[in-house]
Amino acid sequence: MRHPGKDDPIALLCDLLTDGEQRVAMQAIGGRASPAVSALLRADLLVPDGVLETTICDACEVHHPVDVVFDAERGTHGWRCPEAGFVTADSDAVAMVSLSMKRTAAAVSGAFTDAFGYRRWALRPIAGAGAWVVGAWCIGGAWTTVILARYLCSASESHRTREALVRLSPNEAGLVLTIGDSEGFEPPRRFAAVPLAEAIAPINGSRLVADSRLLQRIVTPLAAGRLVAHAGRPGSEAKVAAVLEGLEARGDLPAGTKGLSGVVARAWEEFHPHEGSPAPSTLRKHIAAWRSRY
Numbered sequence: 001m002r003h004p005g006k007d008d009p010i011a012l013l014c015d016l017l018t019d020g021e022q023r024v025a026m027q028a029i030g031g032r033a034s035p036a037v038s039a040l041l042r043a044d045l046l047v048p049d050g051v052l053e054t055t056i057c058d059a060c061e062v063h064h065p066v067d068v069v070f071d072a073e074r075g076t077h078g079w080r081c082p083e084a085g086f087v088t089a090d091s092d093a094v095a096m097v098s099l100s101m102k103r104t105a106a107a108v109s110g111a112f113t114d115a116f117g118y119r120r121w122a123l124r125p126i127a128g129a130g131a132w133v134v135g136a137w138c139i140g141g142a143w144t145t146v147i148l149a150r151y152l153c154s155a156s157e158s159h160r161t162r163e164a165l166v167r168l169s170p171n172e173a174g175l176v177l178t179i180g181d182s183e184g185f186e187p188p189r190r191f192a193a194v195p196l197a198e199a200i201a202p203i204n205g206s207r208l209v210a211d212s213r214l215l216q217r218i219v220t221p222l223a224a225g226r227l228v229a230h231a232g233r234p235g236s237e238a239k240v241a242a243v244l245e246g247l248e249a250r251g252d253l254p255a256g257t258k259g260l261s262g263v264v265a266r267a268w269e270e271f272h273p274h275e276g277s278p279a280p281s282t283l284r285k286h287i288a289a290w291r292s293r294y
């Protein structure tokens with residue numbers, strides 16, 4: 001397992017997200033010269049968000065506080081010093097950057113799609129918890145729910161997240177990618193908690209990269225439990241749900257249930273290339289069950 005150091009962009013991102021979705025002075029987190037900061041900027045996980053309102057003048061001996069202003073004539077930010085006059089600011093020194101869970105979840109989703117292919121489920125925040133559903137991917141043969149969660153060191157948040165995960169439609173396995181301290185968090189059955197900084201290898205260019213070998217090693221035993229527990233069950237309901245959720249995620253799911261079994265039958269091969277579609281009556285039964293859950 002990797003031990004994230006201070007130059008690790010994901011470790012820096014996790015530190016910042018632990019404090020909240022925020023706007024920070026780029027200089028305060030190491031500036032553009034820091035490898036971690038520049039990697040997060042490249043990956044669009046930190047985005048430029050205006051400039052500092054105040055700073056300290058470094059053009060004279062006094063080190064007095066100043067308001068940062070935009071000088072339209074010069075087209076630059078700077079400040080007025082009684083001694084040095086207008087001082088042009090180094091744009092990196094006054095730059096602010098911001099970060100969010102949504103942006104992070106989207107980047108993690110991209111990394112999982114690069115590693116594991118087709119995604120089911122749309123990216124969405126979990127109401128009432130500080131967590132996001134990132135999606136579901138087939139990891140080592142098992143459909144796996146992937147969640148991004150933080151604030152798990154708080155007993156109440158840890159409980160809320162757990163309850164929310166129990167209510168999700170089940171897949172064969174689940175991963176909770178944790179941000180910050182998650183001691184005391186007990187994932188529900190078939191879920192495992194993994195620090196985000198371990199699940200994601202260092203950023204490659206502008207993309208996050210999932211540690212696919214590590215994740216497969218974690219998911220396989222979770223899914224094995226599932227297969228034993230449901231031995232003999234045909235699982236066609238789960239397969240129908242997979243098609244419906246796949247169509248829904250890309251906006252191809254018609255409203256209502258009329259004609260839906262035909263839509264599912266036509267899309268079947270794309271989602272389950274090695275198995276035939278169930279009979280229309282079975283499809284209709286599972287579609288009705290799936291619809292009733294929403």
Ligand SMILES: [Zn+2]
Nearest residue numbers: 057059060081
């Ligand atoms: Zn000055």
